[in-house]
Amino acid sequence: MAKYLLKDLEEIQKTVNGRKVSLFLDYDGTITPMVGRPEDARLSSAMKEVLKGLARLYPLTIISSRALRDLKPVVGLPSIVYAGNQGLEVRGEQFTMTFDIGRDKKEELEGIAAALKGLLHGLRGVAIEDKGLTLSVHYRPLDTKDFPFFAEKFDEVLAGPLSRSTVKVIRSKKAFDVRPDVGWDKGRAVEWILGRPGFSGTFPIYLGDDESDREAFRVLKGKGCSVFVGGADEEADYYLMAQDEVKTFLGWLLHRPFSAEGLFSTP
Ligand SMILES: [Mg+2]
Numbered sequence: 652m653a654k655y656l657l658k659d660l661e662e663i664q665k666t667v668n669g670r671k672v673s674l675f676l677d678y679d680g681t682i683t684p685m686v687g688r689p690e691d692a693r694l695s696s697a698m699k700e701v702l703k704g705l706a707r708l709y710p711l712t713i714i715s716s717r718a719l720r721d722l723k724p725v726v727g728l729p730s731i732v733y734a735g736n737q738g739l740e741v742r743g744e745q746f747t748m749t750f751d752i753g754r755d756k757k758e759e760l761e762g763i764a765a766a767l768k769g770l771l772h773g774l775r776g777v778a779i780e781d782k783g784l785t786l787s788v789h790y791r792p793l794d795t796k797d798f799p800f801f802a803e804k805f806d807e808v809l810a811g812p813l814s815r816s817t818v819k820v821i822r823s824k825k826a827f828d829v830r831p832d833v834g835w836d837k838g839r840a841v842e843w844i845l846g847r848p849g850f851s852g853t854f855p856i857y858l859g860d861d862e863s864d865r866e867a868f869r870v871l872k873g874k875g876c877s878v879f880v881g882g883a884d885e886e887a888d889y890y891l892m893a894q895d896e897v898k899t900f901l902g903w904l905l906h907r908p909f910s911a912e913g914l915f916s917t918p
Pocket of ligand 1: 677681
């Protein structure tokens with residue numbers, strides 16, 4: 652059972668003492684508040700300042716379901732690592748990676764997007780976002796009375812691809828993420844980044860609020876520290892009650908004492 656992070660800062664301090672720490676932060680619902688439409692999720696100027704400060708002290712990755720082309724501009728910090736499309740594409744100053752999902756999976760995703768657009772045409776409150784390597788079907792503004800129709804059509808379209816194991820569906824906050832089933836997820840991406848320059852040998856701290864973040868929590872079990880944003884949790888090491896507590900923790904990290912080698916040190 653996860654422990655409440657802000658009550659256990661001393662324990663975190665002890666765990667990371669003498670180590671080099673790296674940070675992995677989810678975007679929507681973690682460093683930005685959840686909003687009705689994804690395009691309205693803005694990084695506050697205060698959070699951006701905190702991230703700028705953290706990027707000077709820690710290797711930092713922002714990881715998201717958003718495509719890189721969308722994620723990089725909304726964060727807007729030059730010298731950090733971005734992992735988009737749930738880790739299928741990674742860009743940093745020292746390394747870069749795009750997972751080859753293959754032509755078949757690409758065509759399957761295109762077919763799903765086209766079928767959903769056809770069946771859900773005219774239904775207000777549903778947006779199908781084709782992100783190249785994955786799809787997101789957002790339904791936050793959907794009228795609750797329309798949800799059963801939407802869910803039925805969604806299941807109808809996905810039944811074939813799911814039975815062929817070509818895609819996976821990950822439920823996020825008022826959205827379904829459709830990802831190619833290629834054995835790669837946020838967890839694998841975090842593992843990969845932890846083997847790269849700047850991150851290798853670090854103790855990772857990961858904050859996220861989504862089902863897909865749990866893939867990273869599992870990978871980091873015993874090797875790092877996972878924090879679920881949004882209340883008590885079974886799987887993560889720690890939890891925060893709500894998104895607005897993220898800045899409190901990041902602010903704490905920003906003011907930790909460091910040794911000359913960039914390691915945590917006891918005050
Ligand atoms: Mg999120």
